[in-house]
Amino acid sequence: MRRLILFLILSIFSLGFTEEKLYFPKDFLWGTATSEYQNSGEEGCPNSNWAAWEKCDSHGSSRIAKGDRSKNACAHWENFKEDIALMQKLGVNAYRFSIDWSVIEPKEGSFCMEALLHYKEEIKALKKAGITPMVTLHHYSHPSWFEEMKGFENEENIVFFERFCNFIFSHFKDDVDLWCTFNEPNLYSFTGYAIGRHPPGKQDWNLAATVLKNIFKAHIRIYKNLKSIKPEAKIGIVHNVLKTKSYTNWNPVELIAAKYVSKIVHDTFMEFFKTGIFNCYLPLASNVYYEDKEAPNSLDFVGVNYYSSPLVKMNYLALLTFNFTEVMQSTCFQGEVMSDAPFRLYPEGMYEAIKEVAALKHPIFITENGIADAKDDRRPIFIQRYLENVSKAVKEGFDVRGYFYWTLMDNFEWADGFNIEKYGLYEVDFKTKKRTLRPGAKTYIDIIANWKSQSLNKTADAR
Numbered sequence: 001m002r003r004l005i006l007f008l009i010l011s012i013f014s015l016g017f018t019e020e021k022l023y024f025p026k027d028f029l030w031g032t033a034t035s036e037y038q039n040s041g042e043e044g045c046p047n048s049n050w051a052a053w054e055k056c057d058s059h060g061s062s063r064i065a066k067g068d069r070s071k072n073a074c075a076h077w078e079n080f081k082e083d084i085a086l087m088q089k090l091g092v093n094a095y096r097f098s099i100d101w102s103v104i105e106p107k108e109g110s111f112c113m114e115a116l117l118h119y120k121e122e123i124k125a126l127k128k129a130g131i132t133p134m135v136t137l138h139h140y141s142h143p144s145w146f147e148e149m150k151g152f153e154n155e156e157n158i159v160f161f162e163r164f165c166n167f168i169f170s171h172f173k174d175d176v177d178l179w180c181t182f183n184e185p186n187l188y189s190f191t192g193y194a195i196g197r198h199p200p201g202k203q204d205w206n207l208a209a210t211v212l213k214n215i216f217k218a219h220i221r222i223y224k225n226l227k228s229i230k231p232e233a234k235i236g237i238v239h240n241v242l243k244t245k246s247y248t249n250w251n252p253v254e255l256i257a258a259k260y261v262s263k264i265v266h267d268t269f270m271e272f273f274k275t276g277i278f279n280c281y282l283p284l285a286s287n288v289y290y291e292d293k294e295a296p297n298s299l300d301f302v303g304v305n306y307y308s309s310p311l312v313k314m315n316y317l318a319l320l321t322f323n324f325t326e327v328m329q330s331t332c333f334q335g336e337v338m339s340d341a342p343f344r345l346y347p348e349g350m351y352e353a354i355k356e357v358a359a360l361k362h363p364i365f366i367t368e369n370g371i372a373d374a375k376d377d378r379r380p381i382f383i384q385r386y387l388e389n390v391s392k393a394v395k396e397g398f399d400v401r402g403y404f405y406w407t408l409m410d411n412f413e414w415a416d417g418f419n420i421e422k423y424g425l426y427e428v429d430f431k432t433k434k435r436t437l438r439p440g441a442k443t444y445i446d447i448i449a450n451w452k453s454q455s456l457n458k459t460a461d462a463r
């Protein structure tokens with residue numbers, strides 16, 4: 001019955017859309033995106049802030065949904081060669097992944113050569129398979145010693161991250177040309193410091209804004225460092241374009257909540273990289289100001305993570321039962337479809353996100369886009385419709401250079417653990433670690449294959 005209802009809704013969702021002919025440039029990058037901690041877990045990254053966070057809180061309650069622990073997650077650390085073969089089956093030509101700082105520098109100032117060799121091997125294997133590596137230097141996880149010294153809360157701590165990045169650049173500058181400094185500083189600071197769902201679990205909006213500001217400062221320094229070592233390398237920052245909207249246009253609580261979240265999560269980033277002004281002023285919540293006129297020129301590209309434009313709705317029942325953590329909910333309008341995450345499917349938002357970020361006047365990579373869909377019944381239409389919107393932007397002349405589906409295989413989905421959100425093109429049985437291609441991944445495989453044959457035809461025509 002559920003499938004029938006969903007089929008009807010998806011048919012309505014597709015009405016009015018004729019399947020567009022997709023167009024992507026000849027040198028477009030097609031990839032999947034992952035992060036080390038999510039793929040290798042606390043056993044792969046035992047010295048990470050996340051490994052410390054996963055242990056129960058002081059009252060003995062688990063911080064991860066359903067009491068999950070990441071353990072070795074999908075055991076990617078030990079199976080990276082097999083996973084590269086899985087990528088090849090998809091037909092991708094790029095892979096975005098993170099080099100986890102906590103693995104490279106488990107103790108302050110002491111660097112692990114074994115881990116370095118591991119990444120050397122992984123990058124070599126990728127390149128041998130014809131897959132371009134894109135490396136993220138910070139994807140939510142960092143060493144617990146850095147967390148203990150208050151991480152990016154303190155501006156003076158930026159030097160530690162700089163030192164790690166310089167170490168990585170010195171070893172990989174010849175192997176890697178595409179770098180992302182930070183994954184989603186907006187969500188990192190909001191989730192860890194404003195709502196406290198991620199480490200270090202603080203709830204202080206002013207601190208969240210301070211962390212965001214310090215991360216932007218760090219980004220600029222790291223950008224300059226890499227460019228002085230290898231000017232032709234390309235380095236950017238990854239921003240989650242998450243613009244929350246109010247469900248109604250009259251409920252002041254919804255209007256204010258949507259505005260506050262958008263300000264700290266999206267507007268501040270845009271303003272800073274457009275003008276060099278960081279101004280995160282929110283009455284009674286935060287007031288952080290800083291200027292750096294070099295910000296607009298500290299990017300070779302912008303990484304856009306786009307999933308949805310969530311609608312913020314008030315949950316009156318939670319209010320009546322004084323369940324304040326549940327008062328605001330993310331929902332969808334009637335006739336729309338949700339993913340298994342609190343995200344509505346909103347493909348047009350992809351085009352809107354590209355158009356908006358293009359105002360920063362840098363090339364764009366879609367560094368993440370994907371759907372949590374355990375039943376795999378919405379994934380094909382999701383991939384088709386979101387990519388139609390990328391293609392529409394490309395056709396209109398927006399400089400989009402690649403698309404990375406999140407994610408290669410089901411993984412440890414941070415505070416949601418293993419059982420709620422299944423983003424993988426490959427389904428993972430976490431007991432046996434067996435990977436199975438989801439039927440819904442076929443849409444992605446076909447789109448890449450069509451693009452390849454079109455590119456080949458064009459090359460032949462040109463001869």
Ligand code: BGC
Nearest residue numbers: 035183184187240305406413
């Ligand atoms: C993060 C990923 C996460 C994904 C799905 C993104 O914002 O970068 O680490 O798994 O969202 O929740």
